[in-house]
Amino acid sequence: MGIIVQKFGGSSVADAERIRRVALRAIETQKQGNDVVVVVSAMGDTTDELITLMNELSSSPSDREVDMLLSTGEQVSIALLAMTIEELGYSAISLTGPQAGIMTEDVHLKAKIIEVKPDRVLEELKKGKIVVVAGFQGINSNGDITTLGRGGSDTTAVALAAALNSEVCEIFTDVDGVYTANPRLVPDAKKLSVISYDEMLEMASLGAQVLQSRAVEFAKHYGVKIHVRASFNNSEGTIVREERNMEKGTVVTGVTYDKNVAKFAILGVPDTPGIAHKIFSALGDARINVDVIVQGAKSNEVTDILFTVAQTDIKKSRTILEKICLEIGATGILCEEDVAKVSIVGAGMASNPGVAGRMFGALAKVGVNIEAVSTSEIKISCLIKQDSTEKAVKAIHEEFGLGK
Amino acid sequence: MGIIVQKFGGSSVADAERIRRVALRAIETQKQGNDVVVVVSAMGDTTDELITLMNELSSSPSDREVDMLLSTGEQVSIALLAMTIEELGYSAISLTGPQAGIMTEDVHLKAKIIEVKPDRVLEELKKGKIVVVAGFQGINSNGDITTLGRGGSDTTAVALAAALNSEVCEIFTDVDGVYTANPRLVPDAKKLSVISYDEMLEMASLGAQVLQSRAVEFAKHYGVKIHVRASFNNSEGTIVREERNMEKGTVVTGVTYDKNVAKFAILGVPDTPGIAHKIFSALGDARINVDVIVQGAKSNEVTDILFTVAQTDIKKSRTILEKICLEIGATGILCEEDVAKVSIVGAGMASNPGVAGRMFGALAKVGVNIEAVSTSEIKISCLIKQDSTEKAVKAIHEEFGLGK
DSSP states (O other): OOEEEEEEOGGGGSSHHHHHHHHHHHHHHHHTTOEEEEEEOOOTTHHHHHHHHHHHHOSSOOHHHHHHHHHHHHHHHHHHHHHHHHHTTOOEEEEOTTTTTEEEOSOSSSOOEEEEOOHHHHHHHHTTOEEEEETTEEEOTTSOEEEOOTTHHHHHHHHHHHHTTOSEEEEEESSSSOBSSOTTTOTTOOBOSEEEHHHHHHHHHTTOTTSOHHHHHHHHHHTOOEEEEESSSOOOOEEEESOOGGGTTOSOOEEEEEOOOEEEEEEEEEOOTTHHHHHHHHHHHTTOOOEEEEEOOOBTTEEEEEEEEOGGGHHHHHHHHHHHHHHHTOOEEEEEOSEEEEEEEOTTSTTOTTHHHHHHHHHHHTTOOOOEEEEETTEEEEEEEGGGHHHHHHHHHHHTTOOO | OOEEEEEEOGGGGSSHHHHHHHHHHHHHHHHTTOEEEEEEOOOTTHHHHHHHHHHHHOSSOOHHHHHHHHHHHHHHHHHHHHHHHHHTTOOEEEEOTTTTTEEEOSOSSSOOEEEEOOHHHHHHHHTTOEEEEETTEEEOTTSOEEEOOTTHHHHHHHHHHHHTTOSEEEEEESSSSOBSSOTTTOTTOOBOSEEEHHHHHHHHHTTOTTSOHHHHHHHHHHTOOEEEEESSSOOOOEEEESOOGGGTTOSOOEEEEEEEEEEEEEEEEEOOTTHHHHHHHHHHHTTOOEEEEEEOOOBTTEEEEEEEEOGGGHHHHHHHHHHHHHHHTOOEEEEEEEEEEEEEEOTTSTTOTTHHHHHHHHHHHTTOOOOEEEEETTEEEEEEEGGGHHHHHHHHHHHTTOOO
């Protein structure tokens, strides 16, 4: 058999009992004849505790020192997990990100992995050891510790899987796979056995938070097969891999929604070239992600521009927009917080016309008004009132026959 | 001016307020025109907390993983201290033991430093930074993290001071220097302005716990001047350095005592060659330190052998001695726990006869009985009843005129 990389998040190693369960899982996988590499995050609230301590001492700590501080969290996890595996009678060794050869660019807090040198990992696997690697961290060309930012541990796991030519990268989560819709909202939602990288990317960015987009992009680039599965049982989860024809029959793979959305409208924008650029590059410079951009029909040489941002970016966006409004001579800004985005995702969509129509029809049938629409090759998103989210998701899920 | 290495222990960085005080101290030293390297230990109880967690998971964790776990404690301290210095408007950088070039042998839990490669430290000093280094840790030839064991941070500081050709290595403690006797026992004890390495070694091993013996040995070997001083005020402490003639007049430098002592007596030992070797090598193999060995006068070809061990070693010692007793045909074992050792230390002792007599006389005068005596070139120790310790120390301190 080959090498299997397994990744467990912070909640999976939050206490002694859970660490023991992770250890047993890794041992079980090794017993089945595999070489096993386990990537873990910091235990539960460790990171938050360190941040509290940090805030007592510094109002704006340098990124390098934040990385020095936070990377200790994973180091504690790997040592404890390796000890636990040894206590259970199996051979293990823990490696920090630097020791595992995770080389990153010279950036802190959100470094990108530029290379993985897997020599030490391979050497230890050859000795029959379960290799426990600290997620979320690496080393730059100065020999300094860097961290990878949000979703960093998923990325570590996928990068190691790529460098080690692993069979599969197993990402253990507190859900048992990727569903056609959120099962808490849609009781008859079905677990998907397979999903393509692109579909997973759309699902991930649209709010199905089982897997970080960054890790999926990495996996797509290097062709790493990901298995999203439950940490609490042994059932098969969802395989994320390159699209295959076997899924041909499916037009829509799943329905997702995102309530962390606020709608901005800039009113009375003079309809001259370069204005949209001015608005959106200012927001981009402030690292505000903008989605669902709609420019209305113009009348009297002015137009309205509508778009969404994350609710956490409302304040920052408003400050920037007020300034821009004055500059470009727009008449005003509106902000609506009680909106949501519902989307359908499916790789088969591009070659199946009429999908959008069916979606709009389903929404109309249950009386949900569409405020704006945005589409990509494999996705259609509608902006609706937030309190209609549940009704909307259920109606669309049923329209496309996604249930059990 | 030159480079100054400052070392602060775990209690000096136990909370945000104390970390701030350490930062101010380092900044003050830099403002006086020095290049400053600060070595710190883990915050207060961090290490204990990690050990508790570890014990929940493993009954006998491998030494390598223990080092991986425990070394995170210092890493947290250095990051927080560097941030705090930056917050106060000065430039700082934290370095782990490995980053600071602390190379150790391939041993865990108690690795010895074999080399210090100070390139990175020097490079950062050149940039005007206060360099904050994690004590207690290093890296071995495999790239694994090692820890230096008890007193490791003192040793890190002295080793860095040696490699950097520092002016002085300042060890900050919760006492303000080395005294002629414990000031809590002898109110008129005097702070020593200078003490030699050898005297400090005897003082340290005899219970004056301001400085780890290992660090003093290291300093002696490389000629590093140590300044033991208070973390809570700015007064001059005690300089530890090579003996100089200026201290000629002083015969006895200080009086120390140790209550962590138990006396064993092996009775009726056959007086044949090799017997003592048998007893003490068995204890040595079990890593039990033996002190104050006295062999009584023989009668009828048997003799009694008396010696002391640390109270923590009583149980282990008794098990070993009972076995040996049977083997060599001794008649029995006695153990007394209510003993203490009082000692005088002084480099001038060797060239001044009559010192022992004066010590014994002082003890006799206050009615303290001497149970055994042990001497070295610069030290005389007497074993006495534990409840006489205070009386004994005071009497000796007065006899040699050590008070203010």
